[in-house]
Amino acid sequence: MMKSVLTTALLGLGLISSQAPAADPMPSWNAGPARQSVISFVEKVTRAGSPALVPPAERIAVFDNDGTLWCEQPVPVQLYFVLDRIKALAPQHPEWKTKEPFASLIKGDVNAAFAGGEKAVMEIMMAAHAGMSTDEFDQIVTDWIGKARHPKTGRLYTEMVYQPMLEVLAYLRANGFKTFIVSGGGIEFMRPWAERVYGIPPEQVVGSSIKTRFEMRNGKPVLMRLPEVNFVDDKGGKPVGIGQHIGRRPIAAFGNSTGDQQMLEYTQAGGGARFELLVLHDDAAREYAYGPVMGMPEPKIGAFTQALYDQAKKSGWTVVSMKTDWKTIFTK
Amino acid sequence: MMKSVLTTALLGLGLISSQAPAADPMPSWNAGPARQSVISFVEKVTRAGSPALVPPAERIAVFDNDGTLWCEQPVPVQLYFVLDRIKALAPQHPEWKTKEPFASLIKGDVNAAFAGGEKAVMEIMMAAHAGMSTDEFDQIVTDWIGKARHPKTGRLYTEMVYQPMLEVLAYLRANGFKTFIVSGGGIEFMRPWAERVYGIPPEQVVGSSIKTRFEMRNGKPVLMRLPEVNFVDDKGGKPVGIGQHIGRRPIAAFGNSTGDQQMLEYTQAGGGARFELLVLHDDAAREYAYGPVMGMPEPKIGAFTQALYDQAKKSGWTVVSMKTDWKTIFTK
Numbered sequence: 001m002m003k004s005v006l007t008t009a010l011l012g013l014g015l016i017s018s019q020a021p022a023a024d025p026m027p028s029w030n031a032g033p034a035r036q037s038v039i040s041f042v043e044k045v046t047r048a049g050s051p052a053l054v055p056p057a058e059r060i061a062v063f064d065n066d067g068t069l070w071c072e073q074p075v076p077v078q079l080y081f082v083l084d085r086i087k088a089l090a091p092q093h094p095e096w097k098t099k100e101p102f103a104s105l106i107k108g109d110v111n112a113a114f115a116g117g118e119k120a121v122m123e124i125m126m127a128a129h130a131g132m133s134t135d136e137f138d139q140i141v142t143d144w145i146g147k148a149r150h151p152k153t154g155r156l157y158t159e160m161v162y163q164p165m166l167e168v169l170a171y172l173r174a175n176g177f178k179t180f181i182v183s184g185g186g187i188e189f190m191r192p193w194a195e196r197v198y199g200i201p202p203e204q205v206v207g208s209s210i211k212t213r214f215e216m217r218n219g220k221p222v223l224m225r226l227p228e229v230n231f232v233d234d235k236g237g238k239p240v241g242i243g244q245h246i247g248r249r250p251i252a253a254f255g256n257s258t259g260d261q262q263m264l265e266y267t268q269a270g271g272g273a274r275f276e277l278l279v280l281h282d283d284a285a286r287e288y289a290y291g292p293v294m295g296m297p298e299p300k301i302g303a304f305t306q307a308l309y310d311q312a313k314k315s316g317w318t319v320v321s322m323k324t325d326w327k328t329i330f331t332k
Numbered sequence: 333m334m335k336s337v338l339t340t341a342l343l344g345l346g347l348i349s350s351q352a353p354a355a356d357p358m359p360s361w362n363a364g365p366a367r368q369s370v371i372s373f374v375e376k377v378t379r380a381g382s383p384a385l386v387p388p389a390e391r392i393a394v395f396d397n398d399g400t401l402w403c404e405q406p407v408p409v410q411l412y413f414v415l416d417r418i419k420a421l422a423p424q425h426p427e428w429k430t431k432e433p434f435a436s437l438i439k440g441d442v443n444a445a446f447a448g449g450e451k452a453v454m455e456i457m458m459a460a461h462a463g464m465s466t467d468e469f470d471q472i473v474t475d476w477i478g479k480a481r482h483p484k485t486g487r488l489y490t491e492m493v494y495q496p497m498l499e500v501l502a503y504l505r506a507n508g509f510k511t512f513i514v515s516g517g518g519i520e521f522m523r524p525w526a527e528r529v530y531g532i533p534p535e536q537v538v539g540s541s542i543k544t545r546f547e548m549r550n551g552k553p554v555l556m557r558l559p560e561v562n563f564v565d566d567k568g569g570k571p572v573g574i575g576q577h578i579g580r581r582p583i584a585a586f587g588n589s590t591g592d593q594q595m596l597e598y599t600q601a602g603g604g605a606r607f608e609l610l611v612l613h614d615d616a617a618r619e620y621a622y623g624p625v626m627g628m629p630e631p632k633i634g635a636f637t638q639a640l641y642d643q644a645k646k647s648g649w650t651v652v653s654m655k656t657d658w659k660t661i662f663t664k
Binding site for chain 2: 220240
């Protein structure tokens with residue numbers, strides 16, 4: 001026992017090295033160029049003596065969330081949260097029975113509700129997300145994510161995260177990387193569960209946000225959530241969000257759609273070794289198929305267009321086929 | 333040698349404990365209630381078995397910068413940067429010779445330049461801070477901070493950081509804390525040197541900011557700095573900035589002025605053990621004296637008012653007397 005503790009201690013400090021080959025850091029990945037590209041990059045920027053060695057402080061990796069770390073079909077998870085929240089709030093808002101877009105939404109006619117365009121969308125989003133303190137919103141999300149279930153699989157949404165991507169997150173962190181989420185989704189919608197599910201703490205989550213205001217409420221200082229957009233963290237907004245929150249150009253970026261294009265471009269344009277990866281959803285049997293190589297019409301959400309596919313190939317970005325490259329899709 | 337390596341390894345892992353008393357983590361502090369309050373708090377939230385134990389992930393400590401980590405007199409350092417930058421840009425702007433507020437500024441009459449009020453201040457700030465990419469601004473700040481010197485001491489500004497506060501930062505980090513700057517100063521003005529000087533990486537710096545935009549410039553993706561305020565990280569803005577960037581209520585907050593009041597209130601209002609500290613500038617001989625207990629008129633900047641002093645005493649916040657509590661003021 002003591003010998004094993006000593007060995008562990010010395011291994012941990014890098015004072016001795018194990019004779020046995022290291023365990024596979026990505027067991028849910030099939031062998032192939034996608035898996036190999038991740039491992040080659042990590043070895044290149046971390047191996048002592050490598051000409052492309054990157055100091056640990058600069059090992060920043062950014063991950064889109066919807067469609068990259070968890071399932072975004074048939075619609076992004078946050079939309080189910082919004083619908084459930086409007087239903088839960090309806091009894092306090094009798095006027096919604098006759099007022100659009102809420103009347104249609106409560107009747108379950110989402111298409112009619114969103115027919116009002118951007119104004120209707122904003123009204124719904126603000127009703128669902130504003131009007132409470134940040135602490136209260138954290139609790140609302142925590143309660144919801146702990147019980148809401150995917151309409152097709154009946155699983156918790158947090159069970160529909162991609163096991164192969166969890167392995168990439170852990171592998172990068174084991175190699176001194178700091179991992180961030182950079183998502184178009186709400187920053188305060190992800191933070192309550194991102195640490196438990198992805199091992200990513202709140203301060204490493206970047207997302208879209210509404211404004212907040214410091215207030216004394218019943219003598220206690222709180223941040224109140226206001227019905228006003230603060231920042232949209234999508235497309236060209238992703239590099240802006242990275243600049244605001246991280247202040248350093250990432251060396252690795254992972255996405256799955258045109259919303260991630262600028263983030264990958266921005267990452268690649270830095271000096272030294274860089275890595276970019278897109279997840280292609282081409283597995284109708286185990287998840288959903290909505291990528292360009294399936295010959296499908298461009299999807300309304302999570303658009304991995306033919307143009308993006310062509311850009312990826314031309315730019316040397318890794319494209320992961322969920323069908324071919326992943327042994328397992330979801331966490332157990 | 334091998335024995336010493338083993339001992340180090342096991343000590344590092346907490347598998348054995350040293351018999352010798354630990355080295356003083358705060359050697360630049362005189363014994364007294366201020367020093368003791370820091371140590372008591374850290375021990376309370378980190379000692380195994382303590383009823384107030386805080387998990388490492390929640391050990392968030394936030395520090396104001398101007399007047400808390402480095403000298404802010406006779407005016408905040410960033411103002412010297414602005415003045416030098418306007419002078420450097422003047423040859424490219426011949427129209428400034430006759431156009432206020434620049435004409436006065438170039439002549440060295442700062443008071444006349446700022447007589448135009450907020451509009452004049454904004455014009456000057458934007459001319460100094462916007463119009464370049466974030467990478468270019470990083471280089472401009474790096475060049476400036478490497479050579480600009482304090483008007484009274486002739487020392488580099490980065491040599492006028494407070495040694496006792498560096499010790500607090502290191503002591504907290506050695507005890508599993510994540511340390512953040514939360515400053516009214518420009519976020520991109522601090523990031524280029526905060527890691528080298530304070531050990532605080534860019535992603536743990538929160539500050540005021542201007543907007544940026546993702547752009548392709550000569551085929552290369554950059555973030556361009558726009559002449560438009562994005563966020564003011566002062567007073568009630570500090571808790572808002574903490575919410576945006578950290579997403580978690582700190583358990584310890586350090587400041588020196590009314591600009592930090594709300595940050596300390598917000599920190600204190602969380603559950604469990606909390607710690608708040610204000611630095612009182614009462615040492616005219618070794619730094620500057622501009623605190624309320626000196627019976628001086630309230631200063632225009634870095635206002636540690638009598639009301640704040642009274643609030644600190646009533647709320648149980650630690651007030652550090654630089655004169656009495658600190659053996660050394662500046663780093664060597």
